[in-house]
Amino acid sequence: MNKEAILYIVVPCYNEEEVLKETTKRLSEKLNSLIKKKMISKKSKVMYVNDGSKDKTWNLIKDISEKEKNFTGISLSRNRGHQNALLGGLMTAKKYADVVISMDADLQDDIDAIDEMLDKYYDGCDIVYGVRSTRKKDTFFKRFTAESFYKLMKALGVDCVYNHADYRLTSKRVLDNLENFKEVNLFLRGIFPLIGYKSDIVYYERNERFAGESKYPLKKMLHFAWDGITSFSIKPLRLVTTTGFIILMISICIMVYSLIRKLTGNTVDGWTFLSISIWFIGGLQMISIGIIGEYIGKIYNETKERPRFIISENLNKDNEKNIS
Numbered sequence: 274m275n276k277e278a279i280l281y282i283v284v285p286c287y288n289e290e291e292v293l294k295e296t297t298k299r300l301s302e303k304l305n306s307l308i309k310k311k312m313i314s315k316k317s318k319v320m321y322v323n324d325g326s327k328d329k330t331w332n333l334i335k336d337i338s339e340k341e342k343n344f345t346g347i348s349l350s351r352n353r354g355h356q357n358a359l360l361g362g363l364m365t366a367k368k369y370a371d372v373v374i375s376m377d378a379d380l381q382d383d384i385d386a387i388d389e390m391l392d393k394y395y396d397g398c399d400i401v402y403g404v405r406s407t408r409k410k411d412t413f414f415k416r417f418t419a420e421s422f423y424k425l426m427k428a429l430g431v432d433c434v435y436n437h438a439d440y441r442l443t444s445k446r447v448l449d450n451l452e453n454f455k456e457v458n459l460f461l462r463g464i465f466p467l468i469g470y471k472s473d474i475v476y477y478e479r480n481e482r483f484a485g486e487s488k489y490p491l492k493k494m495l496h497f498a499w500d501g502i503t504s505f506s507i508k509p510l511r512l513v514t515t516t517g518f519i520i521l522m523i524s525i526c527i528m529v530y531s532l533i534r535k536l537t538g539n540t541v542d543g544w545t546f547l548s549i550s551i552w553f554i555g556g557l558q559m560i561s562i563g564i565i566g567e568y569i570g571k572i573y574n575e576t577k578e579r580p581r582f583i584i585s586e587n588l589n590k591d592n593e594k595n596i597s
């Protein structure tokens with residue numbers, strides 16, 4: 274592994290004019306100290322990704338990249354949301370870098386964790402996940418909803434790193450593989466564990482936003498969580514089939530109950546037939562929808578065309594035969 278790798282720090286920015294100056298100052302200090310310690314190459318840069326901001330963010334980024342040699346930027350044609358902006362940044366940065374770290378513009382994630390991330394990279398890790406050790410500084414609501422979400426994802430069988438957002442280090446080869454995940458509904462933190470390779474975790478404390486407001490209002494957060502669940506799990510579809518079976522079981526109980534009522538002469542005409550029919554047909558319909566859902570789930574997975582395997586090492590040094 275080459276020491277002094279070229280590091281790119283990718284930072285998506287949406288209406289972040291209030292934080293950019295301070296962020297640039299802090300990241301510049303960090304980069305310089307890492308260059309001085311010979312942990313990264315002098316060619317390392319911070320790459321801001323303007324996600325169709327409506328304020329002066331892009332002008333600021335242009336100013337900064339003119340004045341500071343270790344800063345650069347790209348701009349998306351319109352606002353596409355955090356995940357798409359991040360992907361755009363990662364795919365651009367990998368053309369110039371050996372290793373890329375992604376983080377938010379508000380520096381809520383402790384930038385001092387970068388040193389440890391790089392150490393792990395030089396020890397042979399391809400992905401290093403930044404994980405929040407505590408969420409003391411988040412509001413109770415944010416903490417509760419976020420933690421419940423991670424637990425729900427786990428229950429749905431999605432491989433997700435607990436309390437890890439999008440603060441992570443990835444090597445170039447991981448990003449080359451990420452390019453092969455063609456899905457449009459992006460939930461990046463679910464894709465990286467699928468890519469595999471050696472990975473590790475670095476813990477840090479999450480701070481408060483030092484300026485500006487959260488660009489993730491509740492509506493966007495719920496949308497994002499729903500994307501995460503529906504892009505990685507077809508268990509909700511299975512739930513329909515299970516419910517169908519449960520209703521069918523109930524219909525058997527109803528059948529017995531209705532027949533007893535009928536035999537003891539405690540009913541009006543037609544009631545037995547109706548009550549049995551409603552429950553039985555209901556259960557049957559749900560099971561049928563579940564079965565259709567099962568196929569839709571399969572079609573869904575096929576359309577994503579995710580890679581079926583990724584080879585991390587090949588010991589065979591012979592030349593490949595070109596079959597024509």
Ligand code: UDP
Pocket residue numbers: 284285286287288289324352353354355358376377378379381486487488489
């Ligand atoms: N962001 C973005 N596009 C959007 C919304 C947010 O690029 O449509 C960026 C934002 O500028 C920030 C990061 O995503 O760098 C995380 O947003 P924020 O800090 O507001 O989220 P929170 O920390 O409150 O979850």
Ligand code: MG
Pocket residue numbers: 377379381482487
């Ligand atoms: Mg934030």
